[in-house]
Amino acid sequence: MDHEVRMEESSSEGVHKSRVCRSLPSVAFLDASISCIPGLSKRQCHQLENCGFHTLRKLLNHFPRTYADLQNAQVGIDDGQYLISVGRILSSRGVRASYSFSFLEVVVGCEVADDEPQHTIDNIDGGGKKTIYLHLKKFFRGMRFTSQPFLKILEDKHKLGDFVCVSGKVKSMSTKDHYEMREYNIDVLKDDEDSSIHLEERPYPIYPSKGGLKPSSLRNIIARAVQALAPDVDPIPKEITQDFGLLDLHDAYIRIHQPKHLEEADSARRRLIFDEFFYLQLGRLFQMLEGLGTRMEKDGLLDKYRKPELNALYMEDWSTLTKKFLKTLPYSLTSSQLSAVSEIIWDIKRPVPMNRLLQGDVGCGKTVVAFLACMEVIGSGYQAAFMVPTELLAIQHYEQLLNLLESMGEDQSKPAIALLTGSTPLKQSRMIRKALQTGDISMVIGTHSLISENVEFSALRLAVVDEQHRFGVIQRGRFNSKLCFSSLSSRMAATSSDASSKSNDYMAPHILAMSATPIPRTLALALYGDVSLTQITDLPPGRIPIETHIIEGTSKGFEDVYTMMLDELEAEGKVYLVYPVIEQSEQLPQLRAASADLEAMSDRFRGYNCGLLHGKMKSDEKDEALRRFRSGETHILLSTQVIEVGVDVPDASMMVVMNAERFGIAQLHQLRGRVGRGTRKSKCILLASTTSSLNRLKVLEKSSDGFYLANADLLLRGPGDLLGKRQSGHIPEFPIARLEIDGNILQEAHAAALKILGDSYDLDQFPALKAELSMRQPLCLLGD
Numbered sequence: 028m029d030h031e032v033r034m035e036e037s038s039s040e041g042v043h044k045s046r047v048c049r050s051l052p053s054v055a056f057l058d059a060s061i062s063c064i065p066g067l068s069k070r071q072c073h074q075l076e077n078c079g080f081h082t083l084r085k086l087l088n089h090f091p092r093t094y095a096d097l098q099n100a101q102v103g104i105d106d107g108q109y110l111i112s113v114g115r116i117l118s119s120r121g122v123r124a125s126y127s128f129s130f131l132e133v134v135v136g137c138e139v140a141d142d143e144p145q146h147t148i149d150n151i152d153g154g155g156k157k158t159i160y161l162h163l164k165k166f167f168r169g170m171r172f173t174s175q176p177f178l179k180i181l182e183d184k185h186k187l188g189d190f191v192c193v194s195g196k197v198k199s200m201s202t203k204d205h206y207e208m209r210e211y212n213i214d215v216l217k218d219d220e221d222s223s224i225h226l227e228e229r230p231y232p233i234y235p236s237k238g239g240l241k242p243s244s245l246r247n248i249i250a251r252a253v254q255a256l257a258p259d260v261d262p263i264p265k266e267i268t269q270d271f272g273l274l275d276l277h278d279a280y281i282r283i284h285q286p287k288h289l290e291e292a293d294s295a296r297r298r299l300i301f302d303e304f305f306y307l308q309l310g311r312l313f314q315m316l317e318g319l320g321t322r323m324e325k326d327g328l329l330d331k332y333r334k335p336e337l338n339a340l341y342m343e344d345w346s347t348l349t350k351k352f353l354k355t356l357p358y359s360l361t362s363s364q365l366s367a368v369s370e371i372i373w374d375i376k377r378p379v380p381m382n383r384l385l386q387g388d389v390g391c392g393k394t395v396v397a398f399l400a401c402m403e404v405i406g407s408g409y410q411a412a413f414m415v416p417t418e419l420l421a422i423q424h425y426e427q428l429l430n431l432l433e434s435m436g437e438d439q440s441k442p443a444i445a446l447l448t449g450s451t452p453l454k455q456s457r458m459i460r461k462a463l464q465t466g467d468i469s470m471v472i473g474t475h476s477l478i479s480e481n482v483e484f485s486a487l488r489l490a491v492v493d494e495q496h497r498f499g500v501i502q503r504g505r506f507n508s509k510l511c512f513s514s515l516s517s518r519m520a521a522t523s524s525d526a527s528s529k530s531n532d533y534m535a536p537h538i539l540a541m542s543a544t545p546i547p548r549t550l551a552l553a554l555y556g557d558v559s560l561t562q563i564t565d566l567p568p569g570r571i572p573i574e575t576h577i578i579e580g581t582s583k584g585f586e587d588v589y590t591m592m593l594d595e596l597e598a599e600g601k602v603y604l605v606y607p608v609i610e611q612s613e614q615l616p617q618l619r620a621a622s623a624d625l626e627a628m629s630d631r632f633r634g635y636n637c638g639l640l641h642g643k644m645k646s647d648e649k650d651e652a653l654r655r656f657r658s659g660e661t662h663i664l665l666s667t668q669v670i671e672v673g674v675d676v677p678d679a680s681m682m683v684v685m686n687a688e689r690f691g692i693a694q695l696h697q698l699r700g701r702v703g704r705g706t707r708k709s710k711c712i713l714l715a716s717t718t719s720s721l722n723r724l725k726v727l728e729k730s731s732d733g734f735y736l737a738n739a740d741l742l743l744r745g746p747g748d749l750l751g752k753r754q755s756g757h758i759p760e761f762p763i764a765r766l767e768i769d770g771n772i773l774q775e776a777h778a779a780a781l782k783i784l785g786d787s788y789d790l791d792q793f794p795a796l797k798a799e800l801s802m803r804q805p806l807c808l809l810g811d
């Protein structure tokens with residue numbers, strides 16, 4: 028169907044008059060130039076284009092960062108809470124505090140509902156108001172920031188009387204109703220001459236600024252674009268939107284940008300997130316179907332996706348090596364480990380590169396699942412690479428695997444494995460690289476040195492990336508393409524004369540990413556890396572829940588903790604002491620430091636040996652420190668958060684975290700996961716040096732569920748970084764991230780894509796969808 032689209036036509040005054048174009052189908056409307064927005068000046072058009080907003084789609088997909096409630100209806104403010112509030116700027120001053128230190132303080136007065144009972148006549152109906160004062164502070168160190176002109180410029184950035192929306196974490200000050208904000212966002216809603224804004228009762232969208240375009244002008248332009256939006260821009264057929272209870276795209280855009288209330292924005296967001304997932308899934312399936320010849324093959328593939336219970340290759344069909352390796356394990360796999368292995372092996376047997384995320388809470392036993400997947404490819408004559416974020420972890424995995432393989436005795440099929448990190452001596456590293464190139468080594472475990480240019484493989488088939496939220500999506504992509512290229516080039520050279528070599532020898536490697544953090548990484552991966560998910564949902568048997576205590580770091584608090592430590596050591600336990608920093612710092616004297624505490628702890632716990640482990644130590648020193656702790660030569664290990672990731676000492680039974688308030692909730696959960704990994708009852712003590720942080724930490728006493736804690740962490744941190752800096756701006760960030768629901772949207776999008784392709788393999792019945800698909804990101808499978 029054709030639709031009227033207004034196209035640009037410049038007038039001499041520089042304002043674009045619109046003319047009507049009848050040739051563009053309405054679904055293509057979104058890709059029309061922004062000049063079709065009525066009333067835009069030429070200057071505005073250029074400015075928008077310079078900021079990357081060439082099309083309506085780009086502009087409409089610039090979603091609000093958050094919504095302000097102009098009524099400030101929120102009641103009650105807690106210390107540490109993320110607050111969004113609107114009010115007027117009362118003062119702005121730049122202060123020179125010393126010759127090299129200055130600060131800016133902007134005070135915003137906000138009228139909020141008064142939650143305390145009042146007895147004045149005005150408040151007899153209980154609907155009282157009061158003013159709170161937000162002191163927004165920014166600090167500057169360095170002489171050049173103390174000059175009067177600089178401070179004046181700072182001051183003048185904020186105009187007295189401006190009506191602004193402020194968001195950030197609050198900290199109460201000594202005066203009642205005064206709060207400090209150190210990291211904040213401030214957006215001018217209207218200047219002081221315009222008071223009409225008070226009448227607005229709708230959520231007020233706050234846009235992220237882009238390339239010099241102010242949020243307020245973006246808001247006006249986007250409002251115009253929304254008005255110009257054609258009613259039938261939706262490429263997804265009505266049956267699908269109805270079946271899945273989704274908003275129509277036109278309504279979704281209106282509601283995300285101009286919601287009448289927050290629920291509207293939320294339903295719009297659901298639809299827009301659905302689209303992200305849906306086109307990824309549709310693209311992937313579409314491409315896979317294209318690669319298959321017959322109708323039967325295509326049906327077969329769709330069936331596999333429709334009935335995931337069939338997507339597992341049970342033990343009988345695993346390679347002999349995998350089965351042998353399984354036998355060497357000193358324990359049986361849990362049922363979800365077993366199904367994870369079956370699922371992964373099913374996937375790696377297929378001639379399409381796998382891109383899978385193996386996700387499970389700390390200590391659930393992901394490593395062995397990944398080892399089994401590696402054995403499967405090695406058993407079929409290929410190579411595997413296992414990349415981890417720290418050297419410490421690489422060594423640990425390598426030694427663990429060596430031990431397991433040792434139990435295989437002199438078996439001919441036992442694979443040759445190697446460790447390759449930044450600290451591997453040059454000569455040895457050269458030998459390993461050569462052996463990887465010739466295929467003499469079947470598996471390499473290492474750090475990011477595995478993605479360096481000079482590592483080539485003879486037949487890499489599986490790359491395991493233990494992300495543990497340290498590697499970004501980008502690094503994984505680089506790793507992937509690098510390995511893909513290496514394997515391809517070297518194999519081409521090796522087999523150029525061998526006409527019988529199978530074409531799938533040139534396939535990109537399968538990628539298995541592992542993570543203990545369900546969010547936000549999972550969501551990011553699901554959005555940006557077209558990924559399948561395998562979850563381990565149970566823990567190995569015999570684990571006893573870790574007892575967690577939050578203790579205030581007063582001198583009594585410390586004494587209590589030392590007594591508990593002594594009890595633990597006397598009962599032959601092992602203790603981790605975790606510190607926020609290595610060395611004492613003048614700037615932050617309140618922080619306990621690992622190195623500085625070593626002597627004091629050795630003194631206090633005479634008769635027990637203390638060890639030290641931190642990121643600045645050399646690789647072999649770190650390894651030695653961990654080895655001594657593991658073997659029981661040291662009983663107390665003073666360390667920094669280097670141990671957070673993956674360190675596995677199953678009989679470590681107690682952890683004390685100093686200055687626990689310095690760590691995030693998800694991070695503390697990871698740290699705590701270093702104990703309670705065996706069958707011994709374990710304790711985790713979080714020593715907080717500020718009273719105000721006690722409440723925040725209490726959530727760890729209540730729960731040991733990583734998913735729940737990650738969510739709680741997000742709520743406490745506020746929406747600032749839902750998907751990490753790089754991704755923010757792509758999807759709307761909401762004060763309350765409904766991530767568990769987003770996970771379901773992924774499933775629904777998958778089902779919708781299957782339904783569409785079941786009806787039309789080549790999308791010929793859905794031309795609008797096909798066009799949309801080609802407009803979106805390139806249809807490449809990771810690794811292609």
Ligand SMILES: Nc1ncnc2c1ncn2[C@@H]1O[C@H](COP(=O)(O)OP(=O)(O)OP(=O)(O)O)[C@@H](O)[C@H]1O
Nearest residue numbers: 358359360361389390391392393394395543567673
């Ligand atoms: N099925 C099992 N039965 C008993 N112990 C197991 C089982 N699977 C793994 N383990 C042991 O549990 C411990 C934790 O396993 P692993 O290091 O793989 O956890 P993880 O999921 O990688 O955790 P993290 O996210 O903390 O790195 C290890 O000591 C491992 O040997």
